[in-house]
Amino acid sequence: xxxxxxxxxxxxxxxxxxxxxxxxxxxxxxxxxxxxxxxxxxxxxxxxxxxxxxxxxxxxxxxxxxxxxx
Numbered sequence: 296x297x298x299x300x301x302x303x304x305x306x307x308x309x310x311x312x313x314x315x316x317x318x319x320x321x322x323x324x325x326x327x328x329x330x331x332x333x334x335x336x337x338x339x340x341x342x343x344x345x346x347x348x349x350x351x352x353x354x355x356x357x358x359x360x361x362x363x364x365x
Contacts, residue, residue: 300331305338309346316354325354329363 296315303311312332319325332347339347355362 297327297331300328301334305335305340305343308332308335308339309343309350312347312350316350319354319358322358322360325358325360326363328354333363333365 296318299311300308300315312328315328319328329351332351336344336347
């Protein structure tokens, strides 16, 4: 499920992330999801990064999790 986040075009990343975020079921899924998105950050524009960061915060809040640190 998360492989698509690592391999899709940067233009499609936001859409794919939103679709996958709707199917997250556990804290472990959320952690893998956030880490997959973090690996793509260097490829993104500032606006793309802001949108993904906002989505990440929303999901962390939904699952009542703290920010994931490396």
